Each structure stands twice: as C-alpha cells, then as structure tokens.
Amino acid sequence: MRILVVEDEELLRQGLINMIERMKLPCSVVASSADGEDALEQLSYIGIDLIITDIRMPKKDGLQLLGEVALLYLEIRSIILSGYDDFVYARQAMKLKCMDYLLKPFIYSELYELLDKISQDIITDQAKIVAAFRQKGILNQNQYFIRHEFLRKFIHRIKIPQIDSLIAEAEQIGIALRATHYFVIVIQFEDKQRIQRNYEKNDWTLMKYAVHNVIEEMMGYSPCFYDEEEFLVVLSTDVREMDQLLKICSEMQVKINELFKLVVSIGVSNIHEIASISNGYKEAKKVLKYRLISDGNVIIPFQNVSAFKTSSVKMLLDPLADLFELDDAEIVQQRLKEWYESLKKEELSWESIDTIEKELKVVFPALLRHFAKELGNDSPYAQLGSEIEIIEYSDSFYTRMHPILKMLKAISTHTKKGKIESRTSDQVMKYMKEHFRENITLTSISEHIYMNSAYLSVMFKRKTGKSIIEVLTEIRMEEAKRLLLDSDYKTYQIAEMIGYKDAAYFSNAFKKYHSLSPKEFRKLNHR
Structure with missing residues (x-):
C-alpha cells in the first residue's frame, strides 16, 4: 500500500512518517506534502492507495483535497487527522469516502490497526480482480x-x-x-x-x-x-x-x-x-x-499532429541551460514552469519531441544535482535515486520536472526559513542587549518574540551555535567585566546592575566564565 502524508507541520509530518515506517506493515510512505495543493499535483504522477491528511492547512485544506480526490481518483482511500474534535468535520469527511477520522495526538495502536485493515482490504480487492479472471x-x-x-x-x-x-x-x-x-x-x-x-x-x-x-x-x-x-x-x-x-x-x-x-x-x-x-x-x-x-x-x-513541423531544439533547450546560472530558487521555479508552458504551445514534430526527450534525460538530472547541493548532505535530497527514476521513466515532461520543482521549493523554503531565523535571532540579541539588566528568562524573551519557547531555543542555537542562556550570560559577564574595571561599585551592586539578584550566584557565574572571582579579576587588573 502506497501512502501520501499531507500535514503542514513539519515535525508532525515527519513523526507520522517515522511511525508508519516502524509498523512493518505492507505499506510505505512514498510521498509527503505540506498542503493540499501540492498533494494534488503529486497525485498527477505518483500512484497512491491511501491519503492521510490533516484538516487545517494552507492553500487547500484536507476536506478540499479529499473533495477533489473523490472526483478524480475514485480508488484512493483516505484518513483524516485533526486536532479539532468536531463532528461536523467527521461527517463531511465520511461523505468524501474517508475511511476514518483520528484525533491528534493519535494513538500508535489505533493507527496501526487502521492501516493494517486498509492494507488488507486493498490486497483483497486486487486479489478478487485477479481471481475473477483466473477462474474464467x-x-x-x-x-x-x-x-x-x-x-x-x-x-x-x-x-x-x-x-x-x-x-x-x-x-x-x-x-x-x-x-x-x-x-x-x-x-x-x-x-x-x-x-x-x-x-x-x-x-x-x-x-x-x-x-x-x-x-x-x-x-x-x-x-x-x-x-x-x-x-x-x-x-x-x-x-x-x-x-x-x-x-x-x-x-x-x-x-x-x-x-x-x-x-x-x-x-x-x-x-x-x-x-x-x-x-x-x-x-x-x-x-x-x-x-x-x-x-x-x-x-x-x-x-x-501530422502537419507539425520540426523546430529548432537548441532554441527550445537554451532557456534550461541559463537556469544553471541563477541563484534565486523562486526565479528558477518560475522560469522552468514558463519554459514548459511555452513548450506546450509549440507545434512540435515527433522528431523534435524525440530529440528533446533524449536531451532532457541529461539536462533534468543535471539540474536536480546542481540545486541539490544547496541543501547539503543532511537534506532528504542527499540521495536522489527515486527522483532520478521519476525523471527517467515518468509519462510526461511535466511529471519529470516535478522532482526539480520540489527541490527548488525546498530550497526556497529553506532560504526563507534561514532569513526568518536570522531576523528572529537578531531580534533576540537586540532584546537581550537592551534588557539584560532586568530579570529576563527564556520564557520572557519568547513571549516578547511571540514564539514558542522550546522552538525558539532550538532555532536560536541552530542559527548561532549557542543557547539563549549562554549568550545572555556572555552579555552580562562582559558588562560585569567593564564595571569592575571602570567603576568602584561593590560586587553585589554590579550583580544587581546586570540582572542578578543573588550576589553569590553572580560571583560563581563570573568565576566560571572568566576563571577568576570578581574580586580577583579587579585586583589583577587594577591600575
């Protein structure tokens, strides 16, 4: 059984995929998506037996997705996942031939039993078709x-x-x-x-x-x-x-x-x-x-098509060669889609299409590998076997382009995510430098940034290589060092001035950071 997982929250999506893979059932997750619109596009070229989808998603939500699937792909089964215990959603989902409706966080055993039942139903249906003709x-x-x-x-x-x-x-x-x-x-x-x-x-x-x-x-x-x-x-x-x-x-x-x-x-x-x-x-x-x-x-x-004339294949392929020189993933996506749309409008002879196909078997994998480098060796695209297979054997140039477009979308998302993380890290740094004298904590900083504290902590460390507490301590210790050198304030006064209520705690933190107590540091650097 081939499964498509549609969930806009990356951690939940990957967690669900990992859970299914651990089940050792006769099924595998062959595709995943963050929204219904992308999921529908993938269905145009990937054979799917079961869709597991969230309800609340951007672009197309889960019910909109299943509504279109019910019209286009009668054989595909579905499961709805939702954090909302809402009978109206469940009733709508069942009208769309949904197999079941599970609430998040779902229980491993419930999902296992449901997937086991659906996979057995699919195997039985296939066996019935074959058996009917075997009996004849x-x-x-x-x-x-x-x-x-x-x-x-x-x-x-x-x-x-x-x-x-x-x-x-x-x-x-x-x-x-x-x-x-x-x-x-x-x-x-x-x-x-x-x-x-x-x-x-x-x-x-x-x-x-x-x-x-x-x-x-x-x-x-x-x-x-x-x-x-x-x-x-x-x-x-x-x-x-x-x-x-x-x-x-x-x-x-x-x-x-x-x-x-x-x-x-x-x-x-x-x-x-x-x-x-x-x-x-x-x-x-x-x-x-x-x-x-x-x-x-x-x-x-x-x-x-018999009257279609041979076109200049070089002219048709030159725009693809130019894509290797571009740095912006969104622009490359746009240009690639425009190239395909312009190709469809050409009245190409059979010979032209045949030549283009042979050239694209080289160009498309080269584009894929070229942009895969942007995501690094740790990305899901480090191994390109399945994507290359799609490029080589799919039924149309449109479906052969999809691994490249998906790669470019991942790069674009990664780039945007990096920019957002940089901007957020700068906001955190600015806030800490302006408020380090106050009794600020990870919680108070996350509330100011309007971000979950656990996610903020992970994101900040990924971006800077240090935790928020480590950076806050650095800022305070550098200010403490300056005050010890340039003023006559007592140690307990400096502690209060840089946000510590407990002077003993400040002294221990200072010694751990500078390898000297505040008193030793001042004496050693006294002028």
Missing part, C-alpha cells in the same frame, strides 16, 4: 499466445504481398482480417513503474489479459494484441468516422479505470489499407510521444 481462465492459452504472436509479426510487415493467403492463415487461428481498411489504436498504460511494483508478474499477466478481453469486447472483437512493449494494439474495422472512434476511445479510458483502477493514454492512426497496416501502427505509437507534453492522460489522433 484462458480456455485455450496456447491459441491466445499464437494469435498475439501472429499479429505482432503481421503489424511489423512493411509489405504484405500475398494478402489472401495471410487472411486465410489468420482465420485458421480465429483472427478476422476481412476488412480492407483499418484504424490502428495503441493503448499505453500510465505509470508502468508503479504497476510493476504493485503486481506480481503472474498477476500482471492476468490483469493485462483482463484488460485485453474488455477492450476486445468493446471493439466488437476486432483484432487486439499486446506488442513487445506492452502497448495494447487494436485494429479497428467497424468505425469509419474519427469522431465516433475518439468517443469509443474515451469510453475505453473510463472503463479501464472503473474496472481495474488503471490509467491509459491512447494514440489513433489515420485509416490505412490492410497492406500498409504497419504504417498505421507506427503513426499511433508516434503520436503517443505527445503524451510527453501533456499534463495528464490523453487521446490523440495522428491527423491532429
């Missing part, structure tokens, strides 16, 4: 593979000199090739990496067989087979109008998603005589390249 069985398994092997060879033939004998051979093994003209439809499964992780090899073979049967039936038992790359190829004979064919393709997408929770893109060739059917197959496969410049699954007929 392939009555003539050999014939099934013989037909596929015949059609694979048939579709690659550039010239078919003896049409009649080939049609007769096909008929002997149950393939009807009676029509003179065909559209070729090529169906591509989205997110193949996730599919391979979710299914054992035998189960995936059965699932493919199930999809094949459904599509074959929808297409009136037209010739239908898998090619060497697991594209499902259909030779459409009954449909003569492109609009009608595209409508059927749309129905295929919906049916495959409803029955098998799989997403597909579809390429459609022009109509071809049976003797030149291989050209139609090439057209339909080529047109699927245009999935690379789309934000989601597509249906594309070859006639829509």
Whole structure:
C-alpha cells in the first residue's frame, strides 16, 4: 500500500512518517506534502492507495483535497487527522469516502490497526480482480499466445504481398482480417513503474489479459494484441468516422479505470489499407510521444499532429541551460514552469519531441544535482535515486520536472526559513542587549518574540551555535567585566546592575566564565 502524508507541520509530518515506517506493515510512505495543493499535483504522477491528511492547512485544506480526490481518483482511500474534535468535520469527511477520522495526538495502536485493515482490504480487492479472471481462465492459452504472436509479426510487415493467403492463415487461428481498411489504436498504460511494483508478474499477466478481453469486447472483437512493449494494439474495422472512434476511445479510458483502477493514454492512426497496416501502427505509437507534453492522460489522433513541423531544439533547450546560472530558487521555479508552458504551445514534430526527450534525460538530472547541493548532505535530497527514476521513466515532461520543482521549493523554503531565523535571532540579541539588566528568562524573551519557547531555543542555537542562556550570560559577564574595571561599585551592586539578584550566584557565574572571582579579576587588573 502506497501512502501520501499531507500535514503542514513539519515535525508532525515527519513523526507520522517515522511511525508508519516502524509498523512493518505492507505499506510505505512514498510521498509527503505540506498542503493540499501540492498533494494534488503529486497525485498527477505518483500512484497512491491511501491519503492521510490533516484538516487545517494552507492553500487547500484536507476536506478540499479529499473533495477533489473523490472526483478524480475514485480508488484512493483516505484518513483524516485533526486536532479539532468536531463532528461536523467527521461527517463531511465520511461523505468524501474517508475511511476514518483520528484525533491528534493519535494513538500508535489505533493507527496501526487502521492501516493494517486498509492494507488488507486493498490486497483483497486486487486479489478478487485477479481471481475473477483466473477462474474464467484462458480456455485455450496456447491459441491466445499464437494469435498475439501472429499479429505482432503481421503489424511489423512493411509489405504484405500475398494478402489472401495471410487472411486465410489468420482465420485458421480465429483472427478476422476481412476488412480492407483499418484504424490502428495503441493503448499505453500510465505509470508502468508503479504497476510493476504493485503486481506480481503472474498477476500482471492476468490483469493485462483482463484488460485485453474488455477492450476486445468493446471493439466488437476486432483484432487486439499486446506488442513487445506492452502497448495494447487494436485494429479497428467497424468505425469509419474519427469522431465516433475518439468517443469509443474515451469510453475505453473510463472503463479501464472503473474496472481495474488503471490509467491509459491512447494514440489513433489515420485509416490505412490492410497492406500498409504497419504504417498505421507506427503513426499511433508516434503520436503517443505527445503524451510527453501533456499534463495528464490523453487521446490523440495522428491527423491532429501530422502537419507539425520540426523546430529548432537548441532554441527550445537554451532557456534550461541559463537556469544553471541563477541563484534565486523562486526565479528558477518560475522560469522552468514558463519554459514548459511555452513548450506546450509549440507545434512540435515527433522528431523534435524525440530529440528533446533524449536531451532532457541529461539536462533534468543535471539540474536536480546542481540545486541539490544547496541543501547539503543532511537534506532528504542527499540521495536522489527515486527522483532520478521519476525523471527517467515518468509519462510526461511535466511529471519529470516535478522532482526539480520540489527541490527548488525546498530550497526556497529553506532560504526563507534561514532569513526568518536570522531576523528572529537578531531580534533576540537586540532584546537581550537592551534588557539584560532586568530579570529576563527564556520564557520572557519568547513571549516578547511571540514564539514558542522550546522552538525558539532550538532555532536560536541552530542559527548561532549557542543557547539563549549562554549568550545572555556572555552579555552580562562582559558588562560585569567593564564595571569592575571602570567603576568602584561593590560586587553585589554590579550583580544587581546586570540582572542578578543573588550576589553569590553572580560571583560563581563570573568565576566560571572568566576563571577568576570578581574580586580577583579587579585586583589583577587594577591600575
């Protein structure tokens, strides 16, 4: 079971992820997000079985997120986490097919039992689909593979000199090739990496067989087979109008998603005589390249893109080269998004897209590694294996960009956080220098800064390398040293002047700091 955790508080988010990983259940957190908007973007390219989300978040809250998920991703389950014991929220969440509603701080055992139940439900559902088709069985398994092997060879033939004998051979093994003209439809499964992780090899073979049967039936038992790359190829004979064919393709997408929770893109060739059917197959496969410049699954007929001309790939890629010279992560994010939007507007030929894809397999990982250095070796991005895999194998340039955009967002957040921490540290230093003569404490300082004292303490030490108390003591001890050298005040008077009510405590602190008591220090430095 693949889990997405959505929680805007970083410590809680990481704590939840760590807790789930300790459970040793058949599940893993494959993605996380600080808000609903980013979570939705990740769902466009990462396969998820379960969302665990907070309710109160910036941009899109948990209920808004689940509302959109309920419309777009019917198969995804969800759990709501909230610090608000509010029945209204629980009722809204349940309407959105939420599996359960847990209050923060949640109990380990409750979350464990819930995740265990959901993971078992998912395993059971997948097993039911596979079992249903296993029970039906392939009555003539050999014939099934013989037909596929015949059609694979048939579709690659550039010239078919003896049409009649080939049609007769096909008929002997149950393939009807009676029509003179065909559209070729090529169906591509989205997110193949996730599919391979979710299914054992035998189960995936059965699932493919199930999809094949459904599509074959929808297409009136037209010739239908898998090619060497697991594209499902259909030779459409009954449909003569492109609009009608595209409508059927749309129905295929919906049916495959409803029955098998799989997403597909579809390429459609022009109509071809049976003797030149291989050209139609090439057209339909080529047109699927245009999935690379789309934000989601597509249906594309070859006639829509056949007139597109080859563009200057160098001109299209030059803006990416310029990104290596920029220092501001937010500007790089903006430029990268603008580059992608401008690329979508280009009427690119298949050759141009193919060349761009090859170049981006070098440029995108280089950009990722270049900016990863900004976060250092201790960041979650120190190891880039999964991000590189997304860049290499995702279904579109949009999803391949996402690891880079996420990296840039992390850098931007890190930079802003650093600036905020610097400003806060400066405020603390200023306040201590102005008020060290008073009886100030960590609590009084945090109240003045309007910040949680525990967080302020950790943040200040991370930024300065010293605790607030250590710095306050330094300020007081330096002032004590000055007063001992430049005045005749008694030790107890100096103690009071720098914020200590207890003279003995001050003397001990001074000796610890300067290795001399106040009296010894004054005597040694007396002029």
